[in-house]
Structure formats: structure tokens, C-alpha cells
Amino acid sequence: MKDKIVVALGGNALGNTPEEQIQAVRHTAKPIVDLIADGHEVIIAHGNGPQVGMINLAMDVASKSSAATPEMPFPECGAMSQGYIGYHLQNAIREELLERDMQIPVATVVTQVIVDKNDSAFENPTKPVGAFYSKEEAEKLMTEKGFVMKEDAGRGYRRVVASPLPIDVAEKETIKTLVDNNQVVIAVGGGGIPVYAEGNKLIGIPAVIDKDFASAKLAEILDADYLIILTAVEQVAINFGKENEQWLSTLTISEAEKYIEEGHFAPGSMLPKVKAAISFAESKEGRKALITSLEKASAGIAGQTGTRIVK
Ligand code: ADP
Ligand code: MG
16 A cells, blocks of 8 residues: 655764765665655655754854854754755755656755744753853853853753654745645755744744654654654564563554553653654554664565554
8 A cells, every 4th residue: 555654864874964964864865766667655854963063153153253154043044054955955865766667756854843932842942052151151152142151961961952843844834835746855854953833934933843752743743654764673572672672563652652661762762753653653543663674665665674663
């Protein structure tokens, strides 16, 4: 059966420098095009942690030392990271398609994701971004700019931003139109640029939306059949890294919830994936989520590996 699939790519699909990224996306494009060649409709989402970190840090450092470089707001850094990653990814997928004689257009949509500006996450920002500062500099930024600055493991002070939940995708109609016309779309890069609506305006917020949650939201909005989260491990485990480690092929929602309770999934890495998988699988009958590695995407879809989260 041909499915509509949202594929969420993790850090290992991209790499940390432009050269690395070009190499990595060439590799990443193959399993994605395998899915397209099998007849599936594929929408691609991806993370941006190291990339937005690099852009934000570079802009911080440059604006501190040069009058020619303005301060770059965090949402703008997120937009830059979507363009930078989308540029490489769309070209790699395009090339892989053309090598297989498939004439399918590929494009990246700069994507804004609506959040609740009263999300409780804003009360306790936890994600460090940008440069390190001295205590004095940090205090100045707190009073002058209202940044939240926290001491980071003895290395100095860093700005921290919140991680609110995604509510809606501002460009959903554009993404749907492209998908319905059999075009390959890259969207919600880095979880999307967090915004809230005020009248006719969308206002960017300095925050980071988890890419796994944003991908699940996009899959729900597009009425996808499958959410596939591709990461560095082939399966999800309980007792991960311990001697009684056990890799899982299938997880029902209630099992997944029990394992979350028991603390089997690390916050910030596997936990958001399992939670995103649950939220998609329980959103409607027949929706399935799969967590596996990039290399095993096709085998995972074929039911040979990965961890499937089902209702
Ligand atoms: P991504 O960049 O793909 O989001 P993350 O590093 O955030 O990747 O999350 C994937 C990582 O989660 C795996 O590489 C693995 O080291 C870790 N992990 C934590 N808990 C588990 C678990 N219970 N089962 C499998 N992997 C886990
Ligand atoms: Mg992650």
C-alpha cells in the first residue's frame, strides 16, 4: 500500500559543517528517494540544533566585535538555518531523483509554527543557545534585553530559551498543495520558527520547538499515514545501555506510556521521539509511527526492523 509519510531527520542525517552537510545529505537522500521510488508520498522534516547554534553563535560573536554586523534575533537565526539546510537537502534529493530518472520537483518551505505565547514552557526556559558570556555581560543582557541567562556547567553564562509545544503550521495550505501535486517538500525545519498570531501578523518568538513534536503535528495536519523518525539507533530500547537492554519491535501506546513513567527514554533525545510517536499514533485510527535509523528506513517500512508505535 502507498502511504503518505512524514520523515523526521535527526542530527546524524546532516553533519556539523557545510562540507560535512553536503556529504551527509547525499547519503540521507538515498533512503528518502527509496521511499518515493516505492510510490510513497514523502514530506521531510529535520532538526537544526547544531546549525542554528552555529549561526546564532557566529552572529553573537560578530556583533560583539564589529559594528558592521547587527545583532541577529533568534527567530531569524532559525529562518537562516532552514534555508541553509533546505538548500543542501533539496539539491541532494533532486540529484538522487534525477539519477533514477524521476522528474519530481523538490522544494523547501520556510515554515513558521504557531505556539501558545502563554505556554508554561516560557516560565522555565531550558535550551542554551549562542555564545558564552561573563557574569557581568550576562547581567547586562538580562537587564537591557530581557534575556534569560544561566550559568552553563562552569563554562560561563549562556542565554536559555523555552521549548513550547507546536499548535499549528502557518504554511500548511502551501505544503498540502505541493504534496497533493506530487512534489517533495521539506518543511518545519528545526521544528519550525516559533510564532504567535496577533491580528494579521505572525510574531517570531526566541524559542526552540522540538523537531519530533513539530513533525508529529505536521503529519497530523497533512493526514499522513506514517510518521517515521529517523535517528542514530535502529530501534528503541528499554533499559537502554544496561546489561538487560531490550530492543523493541512494537510498542503499544499504553506500553510506551508505562515505559516513559519508568524512565526508559532519555529526556532531550529518545523521550521526545516516543512522545511524538504516541501523539501521532493516538490522533486517529490507522496512523502509525516508526522509529528507526536512516539506513533502515525501507526495511523499517517493510516491517523488518525499527520500533513501531501503534494504537
Ligand atoms: P536526533 O538528532 O535524531 O534527534 P537524538 O540524539 O536526539 O537524535 O536521539 C537519539 C538518541 O537517543 C540515540 O542515538 C540514543 O543514543 C538515545 N537514546 C536514549 N534513550 C534511548 C532508548 N531508550 N532507546 C534507544 N535510544 C535511546
Ligand atoms: Mg534530538
